[in-house]
Amino acid sequence: MVIGPAMAATAEKGLGDGNDGNRSEPVHWITLYDDLGNELKPGEKFPRPVSMKNTCGKCHDYATISGGWHFNSCRVPSDQSDPRVGEPWVLRDSATRTMIPVSNRGWDGAFRPEQIRLTGWQWIKQFGTHYPGGNYGEIPVDPDSETADPEAIIRQPISGLYEINCLVCHSADARQDQGSPDGAAMQVARQNYRWVATVGAGLGTVKGTASAIDEFSMPLEPDQTSLKIVEKITTTYDSRAFDPENKVFFDIVRQPPPQRCYFCHSTQTQIKKTEQVKVKSAEQEKIEQRQVDRTAELDWITDEDVHLASGLTCVDCHRNGDDHMITRGDTEQENEGRGAVSTLSCRGCHLGDETADAEAARKGGRLGAPHPRHAGIPTIHFTELSCTACHSGPVPAKEPEMVKTSRIHKLGLHGKHAIDLPLPHIMNPVFVRGQDHKIAPHKMFWPAFWAVETKEKITPMLPEDVAFLAEEPLQLTIQSEDRVNDWRPMTSEQIKQTLMAIQADMPEPEEENAAVPQAVYIAGGKVYKLNQTKPATENTEAEYEVVTADHEAARPYSWPIAHNVRPATQSLGAEGQCGDCHATDAPFFFGQVAMDTPVAEQGEQGWTQQPQTAAMVSFQDIDATYIGWFNWSFVFRPMMKITVLLCCAVIAAVLVLYGLRALGCLAGAVSDEW
Amino acid sequence: MFATISIWAIIIVLGLVVVHWFACPVGQKRDLSFGGLVRFKVHVLTMFFLDQKLTLVGKLKKLVYMVALLCFLILFLTGFVPRLICGVPLSGYTLMIHATFAPVFAVCAMIAIVGYAQQCRFTRDELDWVERLMRCRCKDLLCNSDLGRKLTFWLAAVLILPVALSMIVSMYPIFGTKGQEILFELHRYFALVLVLVAIGHVYLVMRAKFKAD
Numbered sequence: 001m002v003i004g005p006a007m008a009a010t011a012e013k014g015l016g017d018g019n020d021g022n023r024s025e026p027v028h029w030i031t032l033y034d035d036l037g038n039e040l041k042p043g044e045k046f047p048r049p050v051s052m053k054n055t056c057g058k059c060h061d062y063a064t065i066s067g068g069w070h071f072n073s074c075r076v077p078s079d080q081s082d083p084r085v086g087e088p089w090v091l092r093d094s095a096t097r098t099m100i101p102v103s104n105r106g107w108d109g110a111f112r113p114e115q116i117r118l119t120g121w122q123w124i125k126q127f128g129t130h131y132p133g134g135n136y137g138e139i140p141v142d143p144d145s146e147t148a149d150p151e152a153i154i155r156q157p158i159s160g161l162y163e164i165n166c167l168v169c170h171s172a173d174a175r176q177d178q179g180s181p182d183g184a185a186m187q188v189a190r191q192n193y194r195w196v197a198t199v200g201a202g203l204g205t206v207k208g209t210a211s212a213i214d215e216f217s218m219p220l221e222p223d224q225t226s227l228k229i230v231e232k233i234t235t236t237y238d239s240r241a242f243d244p245e246n247k248v249f250f251d252i253v254r255q256p257p258p259q260r261c262y263f264c265h266s267t268q269t270q271i272k273k274t275e276q277v278k279v280k281s282a283e284q285e286k287i288e289q290r291q292v293d294r295t296a297e298l299d300w301i302t303d304e305d306v307h308l309a310s311g312l313t314c315v316d317c318h319r320n321g322d323d324h325m326i327t328r329g330d331t332e333q334e335n336e337g338r339g340a341v342s343t344l345s346c347r348g349c350h351l352g353d354e355t356a357d358a359e360a361a362r363k364g365g366r367l368g369a370p371h372p373r374h375a376g377i378p379t380i381h382f383t384e385l386s387c388t389a390c391h392s393g394p395v396p397a398k399e400p401e402m403v404k405t406s407r408i409h410k411l412g413l414h415g416k417h418a419i420d421l422p423l424p425h426i427m428n429p430v431f432v433r434g435q436d437h438k439i440a441p442h443k444m445f446w447p448a449f450w451a452v453e454t455k456e457k458i459t460p461m462l463p464e465d466v467a468f469l470a471e472e473p474l475q476l477t478i479q480s481e482d483r484v485n486d487w488r489p490m491t492s493e494q495i496k497q498t499l500m501a502i503q504a505d506m507p508e509p510e511e512e513n514a515a516v517p518q519a520v521y522i523a524g525g526k527v528y529k530l531n532q533t534k535p536a537t538e539n540t541e542a543e544y545e546v547v548t549a550d551h552e553a554a555r556p557y558s559w560p561i562a563h564n565v566r567p568a569t570q571s572l573g574a575e576g577q578c579g580d581c582h583a584t585d586a587p588f589f590f591g592q593v594a595m596d597t598p599v600a601e602q603g604e605q606g607w608t609q610q611p612q613t614a615a616m617v618s619f620q621d622i623d624a625t626y627i628g629w630f631n632w633s634f635v636f637r638p639m640m641k642i643t644v645l646l647c648c649a650v651i652a653a654v655l656v657l658y659g660l661r662a663l664g665c666l667a668g669a670v671s672d673e674w
Numbered sequence: 675m676f677a678t679i680s681i682w683a684i685i686i687v688l689g690l691v692v693v694h695w696f697a698c699p700v701g702q703k704r705d706l707s708f709g710g711l712v713r714f715k716v717h718v719l720t721m722f723f724l725d726q727k728l729t730l731v732g733k734l735k736k737l738v739y740m741v742a743l744l745c746f747l748i749l750f751l752t753g754f755v756p757r758l759i760c761g762v763p764l765s766g767y768t769l770m771i772h773a774t775f776a777p778v779f780a781v782c783a784m785i786a787i788v789g790y791a792q793q794c795r796f797t798r799d800e801l802d803w804v805e806r807l808m809r810c811r812c813k814d815l816l817c818n819s820d821l822g823r824k825l826t827f828w829l830a831a832v833l834i835l836p837v838a839l840s841m842i843v844s845m846y847p848i849f850g851t852k853g854q855e856i857l858f859e860l861h862r863y864f865a866l867v868l869v870l871v872a873i874g875h876v877y878l879v880m881r882a883k884f885k886a887d
Contacts (some may be wrong), residue, residue, distance in 0.1 A: 375849060650784045
């Protein structure tokens with residue numbers, strides 16, 4: 001193994017852990033190892049795929065790394081919650097009109113996988129394409145466990161473990177392939193988890209699809225399956241990548257370039273324009289005004305974050321040590337007594353951290369960050385608003401932009417497995433008061449799901465369970481092209497029938513006084529329930545109607561955004577523009593957030609939907625009447641300023657006038673004495 | 675800190691007013707019976723009405739003076755009470771009331787200052803008082819002089835400027851965060867001094883009125 005000058009071996013750490021101080025990048029001409037721990041020989045018959053755990057783990061502490069932010073959500077205890085809400089995974093199913101925010105971090109509004117009976121195996125199947133491996137993907141299924149997923153017991157020996165793919169982030173090689181038709185994501189789609197890193201790194205090609213392999217064609221023993229599977233899913237290594245000693249050069253960087261982060265952390269604004277469109281029907285051809293999606297054509301006009309534009313990279317601020325606990329830019333993060341970490345936040349970097357030990361950290365201006373003057377901004381803004389409120393995301397508009405994100409909408413997949421997922425409709429920015437009691441721009445969407453309510457507690461149902469129970473009322477067998485606002489629409493009557501179908505399947509509580517579980521549907525900020533209007537008799541069945549109510553679980557899910565940061569001149573309130581937020585119709589407070597829902601009415605003219613909106617101020621813990629009046633006062637503010645300045649001028653003139661007269665009088669009196 | 679200073683300063687000034695009232699009574703000895711106290715209060719109240727003998731300009735002047743006092747009272751209550759009693763910064767509807775009455779006060783104060791400047795100008799009498807003060811012959815200064823009333827008038831006129839300007843200037847993009855903090859502190863402390871001076875001035879005006887009656 002050839003290792004560059006930077007790495008120094010220590011007794012406790014791996015060869016690659018830590019840093020001896022040399023700032024050059026270590027060269028990685030390395031031997032590859034397979035998942036059995038054997039040295040990889042590309043020329044042998046049925047070679048096994050490369051294992052990052054065994055290859056990188058030779059020099060790096062894999063166990064420590066696997067505790068990092070990207071890989072540790074499966075380890076969060078179910079009673080532990082992280083108050084810092086983030087982007088969730090979204091369990092989606094357009095057929096059952098389901099959009100469930102999922103996270104194991106205990107974020108407010110998101111459901112833990114176990115709450116919706118989503119096993120680790122299912123989790124990987126749902127979200128594995130935009131994911132660096134490890135976490136749920138690396139938990140071996142225990143066949144003897146009562147809670148083990150039967151599918152995982154059978155399929156995991158075939159697919160293998162989805163180990164951390166270090167190259168997803170640390171490869172600077174432009175051939176690192178996550179999203180192409182033959183790339184890593186395709187291996188995930190095929191459940192070829194064991195082969196993801198091999199294909200992603202471009203080391204070779206893989207033929208075979210794990211999900212298509214009949215488990216009965218494999219040996220009964222899982223260990224034997226693991227050994228034999230490489231004969232069915234074959235790996236052909238690119239011999240050019242190996243040197244005569246079977247070593248491979250990996251272009252590894254300590255600081256990943258932004259392009260690596262972007263695969264999972266991109267946001268794309270949906271650009272829609274109202275245009276005249278020719279609409280042809282059987283009888284006539286007419287021209288209508290319609291919203292046309294121009295995202296693909298106009299994506300090039302969008303800008304990147306001002307920090308990246310000025311030469312910084314993501315990891316300049318989002319740093320980590322061996323533990324891979326990447327700093328998240330919190331102003332409240334631990335100082336560690338040096339200010340070295342706290343000054344990796346907006347406030348710390350630009351303004352400094354007064355509590356820091358180091359003089360430089362107290363001064364701020366890290367990495368050349370300019371010190372903001374905030375001229376004319378009353379200081380209350382700094383206690384009420386996060387930095388991002390004025391500086392990040394798109395400039396607020398009357399209606400927030402619609403955006404797609406890499407992970408939720410699976411952006412970045414090309415070719416035959418590219419998918420266009422319009423839902424969920426994520427609105428950005430919506431100004432919401434966060435857990436730190438500051439108003440910040442958030443991304444937001446309205447969850448929609450079928451659930452069971454017991455004693456006010458709502459537990460979502462998995463889409464496949466709903467589909468099984470309510471195939472008919474949800475018209476799942478009918479291929480319908482009808483769409484309302486991208487949703488497959490659904491009437492109140494369908495909701496009623498679906499709720500009745502789910503309710504009918506619910507077991508009666510065993511105890512006499514136990515709460516009766518009730519089927520509910522959540523969408524558009526409301527919970528839909530059945531209300532009995534007529535009790536059942538001997539000859540007739542009970543009659544129901546659907547009623548709506550408010551519920552905590554129906555609230556929109558939102559998470560704060562930090563990027564893209566706009567240039568200072570484009571920040572809200574720059575150059576004394578109070579009206580950016582304090583105009584009578586300022587979007588910051590009065591922007592209208594559409595309450596996205598599939599519920600619509602079907603009439604002779606087709607599907608119609610009454611759009612409902614919520615003002616942004618309703619998410620800010622501020623009285624809307626008050627802020628309305630307050631913003632009205634800004635209409636008169638220029639007059640007030642001029643009036644008071646004129647008054648001050650007159651008072652000053654009187655003071656000068658009588659001051660001079662008094663001086664004259666005094667002078668006269670003094671001269672009289674002489 | 676500011677709350678403590680404010681509370682103590684106001685208590686001390688009010689205490690001085692009370693001590694002065696009893697130490698230097700105006701006119702004959704006060705009737706401390708129930709009826710006497712009621713009559714006294716009615717008398718004080720009537721001082722806020724417009725005198726029949728005033729001219730139109732005089733009536734307007736007094737009206738403006740009264741409105742200025744009312745605005746000042748509202749500004750004091752909205753500006754100091756949340757901080758001193760509730761311990762919270764000025765915000766919400768209280769802030770709006772404060773900001774609404776501030777320009778009204780500025781206009782009324784300006785008119786009152788213009789209107790009363792001539793009456794409150796320093797004359798040879800005050801110069802005599804100053805001379806006597808310098809020769810340590812200040813007997814009757816505390817009881818019979820108009821120096822205090824005039825002095826507080828001009829002091830209040832001077833103090834209105836930093837109080838008003840510190841807020842108005844902060845609304846322009848001139849001062850950064852540190853400057854904003856300093857302007858806010860200046861506003862608070864100058865307002866406190868203005869309150870103390872105003873208490874003294876109103877007391878001395880009423881005292882002069884009693885004396886005239």
